[in-house]
Amino acid sequence: MTSCDEIEVELGELALDVLPDDRRSAVLDHVGVCLGCRALLLELSATADAVLLACPPAEPSPEFDAAVLAGIGSGRGPGWPPVGSRAPRRRSRRSIVAAVVAAAALVAGGLAVGVRLRDPDDLRTASLVSTTGGGIGDAVAYAGPPAWVFMRVDRALPDGTYRCVVTTDGGPPLEVGSLVVVAGQGSWGQRLAADPARLRTARLETGDGTVVAAASFR
């Protein structure tokens, strides 16, 4: 049995994802059964992520956003380059220029790629209120197109999976997804088929249909 002392000295490398494979499995085996080392690994991993923030930001070329749009290419509506969940690939400078031209042609209606923001009125936010009283998070509906809805729980809801249900004026409740709460927190977002202007509530329900929290967009 490997001791915690032997494992701990290698947790830094594991957190930074530079631990060689021949040690990785032994360390992971130990972490899987040792709560103390697991907690330390989580802490070190969060720190390793944070270290990357120290790098100063830099501004890419003006063609950057258009090249990303072209890379995503999915045919999900006007403004998006054509299909495919094609595999990401390295782009040459020439292909970037071609992507810019293609994206500029497709992004019609004067959208300055990546910078134009829609009227904030298109966003509707509401507090997510628990049926036992008190706010436990928030819900955001965006007019789009495409419209989408986002729900976030920050506190006070038991861990578990909840059904996300929206209601619209005159329409039946519509289950649109599920939100997983772990340690009191969870979030979920999805494109919304319903007309967002008619959206009235977004709520969370348990599996048996009991409403545990709701946000009203009235």
Add this chain to the structure above:
Amino acid sequence: MVGIPDEALLAGFVSGDRDATGAFLQRFRNRVYGLALAMLHDPALAEDVAQEAFVRAWKHGPSYDRRLGTVSNWLLRITRNLALDRLRRRRKEIEIIDPDILESLVTSTPPSAVEDAAITSDMAAAVTAALAQVPPEQRRALVLAAYYGRTAEEISRSEGIPLGTAKTRILLGLRKVRALLDAAEERP
């Protein structure tokens, strides 16, 4: 879309909303590209990596789990992995920046960007300040591992130190940064 949570922007980005996509790119592009540039020291290659990072984020966005880190951290982790992959595949072709230069970069340049969410900017400033206070030998080991993907064994060889010392420096460097960040959070 100023003030919209990162997770909401990610949801819009993944769902195909053009405005959310624009705002998502605007919020994160300079950080993503900055990291790729610092690691690769090649603007064209860094742009390729940064673009690919966003494409990956779009593809894997539905499986994003906030328990594993903020959107910003998640995106930077994707970028780092892609940049490390390029570094490993083309180690002989890509000029490695002197670690001293990178150390200086991550400890002295104020990491700010106008489109940053305030929380990201604050965290970046706190991390920079923390790194500056880490003992130099630990910081160097940490930078080599974090930004160049160097294993303790590789650091041991390049620095001429025992393997155990290299492992300890990486661990202590991370723990020191964590302690400094925690202390900074507790300050009013």
